[in-house]
Amino acid sequence: MKIKLVTGDTPLIPISITDPATGLAIDLTASSILLKVRKLGGTLKASVPCSLLPGLVLKDDSINYAPPYDVAGKGGRCLAECDATVFDAAGEYEAEVEVTTGPVIITTFKIHKFTVREDL
Numbered sequence: 001m002k003i004k005l006v007t008g009d010t011p012l013i014p015i016s017i018t019d020p021a022t023g024l025a026i027d028l029t030a031s032s033i034l035l036k037v038r039k040l041g042g043t044l045k046a047s048v049p050c051s052l053l054p055g056l057v058l059k060d061d062s063i064n065y066a067p068p069y070d071v072a073g074k075g076g077r078c079l080a081e082c083d084a085t086v087f088d089a090a091g092e093y094e095a096e097v098e099v100t101t102g103p104v105i106i107t108t109f110k111i112h113k114f115t116v117r118e119d120l
Helices: none
Strands: 002-006 012-016 032-039 044-052 077-081 091-101 104-107 112-117
Touching: 012 032, 044 091
Parallel strands: 002 112
Antiparallel strands: 012 077, 032 044, 032 091, 044 077, 091 104, 091 112
């Protein structure tokens, strides 16, 4: 699914990270997370830091806030807060999520897609 934006938008992008082998949420409490964005075919444009969110996303897209998921990051949820410079030109963009825990860096395989149009 593509996210549709207008140049200069400052979207809040919720992200849920799960282990592809098990489908279980990855505990992010001791991690730093970046949403790495580039214009399609281009080089890295922005690395947006993500803040941790409480809750666990369930199969029906509802969110479970019961313990232990009442702790931010425990259920694999985070939020990328993009500023106006990230999507400042019309075009197609893509992003990936990078999780760093200690010396270990894991990049999620899923590519997030964005279409940005000019502002009126």
